[in-house]
Amino acid sequence: METEKFVEKLLNEGLELLSSEKKQKQKKGFATLRAAFGLGSMTAAYYEGICYKNGIGTYQSDEQAFERFEMAADAVPKAMFELGLCYVHGIGTEQNLEKAFACFSDAAQSGLPEAQYELGVCYRCGEGTEQDIKTALYWYEKAANQGYLGAYQNMGVIYQHGLGDVPVDYSKAFDCFRKAAEEESSDAFFSVGNCYLNGLGVDKNEKEAADWFKKAAEIGESDSMFRLAWMYQEGIGVEQNDELSAEYLYKSAEAGWEPAIRIIKGEN
Numbered sequence: 001m002e003t004e005k006f007v008e009k010l011l012n013e014g015l016e017l018l019s020s021e022k023k024q025k026q027k028k029g030f031a032t033l034r035a036a037f038g039l040g041s042m043t044a045a046y047y048e049g050i051c052y053k054n055g056i057g058t059y060q061s062d063e064q065a066f067e068r069f070e071m072a073a074d075a076v077p078k079a080m081f082e083l084g085l086c087y088v089h090g091i092g093t094e095q096n097l098e099k100a101f102a103c104f105s106d107a108a109q110s111g112l113p114e115a116q117y118e119l120g121v122c123y124r125c126g127e128g129t130e131q132d133i134k135t136a137l138y139w140y141e142k143a144a145n146q147g148y149l150g151a152y153q154n155m156g157v158i159y160q161h162g163l164g165d166v167p168v169d170y171s172k173a174f175d176c177f178r179k180a181a182e183e184e185s186s187d188a189f190f191s192v193g194n195c196y197l198n199g200l201g202v203d204k205n206e207k208e209a210a211d212w213f214k215k216a217a218e219i220g221e222s223d224s225m226f227r228l229a230w231m232y233q234e235g236i237g238v239e240q241n242d243e244l245s246a247e248y249l250y251k252s253a254e255a256g257w258e259p260a261i262r263i264i265k266g267e268n
Helices: 002-020 024-039 041-054 062-072 079-087 096-111 113-127 135-143 150-161 170-183 186-198 204-216 222-236 244-255 258-264
Strands: none
Touching: 002 024, 002 041, 024 041, 024 150, 041 079, 041 222, 062 079, 079 096, 079 113, 096 113, 113 135, 113 150, 135 150, 150 170, 150 186, 170 186, 186 222, 204 222, 222 244, 222 258, 244 258
């Protein structure tokens, strides 16, 4: 019991030091975590992995991060989740989507919302497992119900397009996009704007559409910039303005949106 209290004390001290902006304190924090790890703390091993992953308090090393996450995975769900990300992206190890799926599944069963979201992605895309849209939707809902707002965006796409055996439901899709937009997501802002522009699950409102596209454009969403270029050119939802139309068209091209690039090159 005394050892457990001491380990907890070391963990708390280490994490507090690591949160400092001063490099020396961060190094001391990492050393404190190492002491906790030396006493058998798998939570400390997980946080060491995070330190190696981000180069906080120590040097950056994908291999060392992977090693720590693998060591702590069976005891710490967040470590299991991080291990899954390593396998997905080939960070510190070879890419292995089947192992990533197994890690996300394990962490999701423990109730970790970010793992539930990633498990949904695996089922939706057929990565490491057979594609199953309904099961993807199930895990997205699990994550969303725990406040993981990004899951709502993917749920909205499934309902809007009727993916798999899920029936098209524009109203549900719009509700999902609106909830996803609470996270200040450019994709969600665009999706809400698109619903207003086309009257999908909500009354058509071109001015409201333009407002949402502007929000998305402000944080770099290239398709929204392209839509705004068209809307300013035609005076749809906004006052007609050739100068702003050209500005948004060039911004969209600079952001890599192919239709805008083709127009500027005269290919359309």
